[in-house]
Amino acid sequence: GQQLNQSPQSMFIQEGxxxxxxxTSSSIFNTWLWYKQDPGEGPVLLIALYKAGELTSNGRLTxxxxxTRKDSFLNISASIPSDVGIYFCAGQYNNDMRFGAGTRLxxxx
Amino acid sequence: xxxxTQTPKFQVLKTGQSMTLQCAQDMNHEYMSWYRxxxxxxxxxxxYSVGAGITDQGEVPNGYNVSRSTTEDFxxxxxxxxxxxxxxYFCASKWGYEQYFGPGTRLxxx
Numbered sequence: 001g002q003q004l005n006q007s008p009q010s011m012f013i014q015e016g017x018x019x020x021x022x023x024t025s026s027s028i029f030n031t032w033l034w035y036k037q038d039p040g041e042g043p044v045l046l047i048a049l050y051k052a053g054e055l056t057s058n059g060r061l062t063x064x065x066x067x068t069r070k071d072s073f074l075n076i077s078a079s080i081p082s083d084v085g086i087y088f089c090a091g092q093y094n095n096d097m098r099f100g101a102g103t104r105l106x107x108x109x
Numbered sequence: 110x111x112x113x114t115q116t117p118k119f120q121v122l123k124t125g126q127s128m129t130l131q132c133a134q135d136m137n138h139e140y141m142s143w144y145r146x147x148x149x150x151x152x153x154x155x156x157y158s159v160g161a162g163i164t165d166q167g168e169v170p171n172g173y174n175v176s177r178s179t180t181e182d183f184x185x186x187x188x189x190x191x192x193x194x195x196x197x198y199f200c201a202s203k204w205g206y207e208q209y210f211g212p213g214t215r216l217x218x219x
Contacts, residue, residue: 004151006151009149031206033206033207033208040212040213041212041213042113042199042201042210042211042212042213043152043199043210044210045207045208045209048206048207050206088151088152090152090208092206095140095157095159095165096154096167097142097154097208098154098168099144099151099152099153100151101149101150101151102151
């Protein structure tokens, strides 16, 4: 099946720093999505990307759908303590959605 | 509007026991799905349904059954629990490409 490689696995940053994480795949997707999961909760959608090359922002978050349709990145600018959590990328092709293994973000005040 | 609800929140089973994880949504979404989340592996799709009466297998369907008799409900059944099914289970419903997750059920099989 389609595999997503998400990196880095974890990040420890200082409050105020920018963060970048990415996902790559051996297969193409129609849609890329980025989710955040807080402890004990289900993932919550942050950004959805619908076409190759698309660059979308949501507040301090910016994500891009790679031109090859096989990759995506998420940037978080000026991190704050509440950004702590696990971030997942997901690629969707028709009814099949695959998730990356997640990036665990720790923000030190 | 409760969104996606799941019960129970926690469950401990012995090997060989059966149980049903409940999932309901009140958003009238046609598409619903079940995922399991294991450390370091992200979420993996178990089964999904594109509407009442229609179900299909995902990436890891073995050991699980589903049915979809109504738009609102999508229960997941474990017929004979195994330790390998220890995991956190998430139900989700989808509108377009936007998927909404429930709070999860943490299952331990001893």
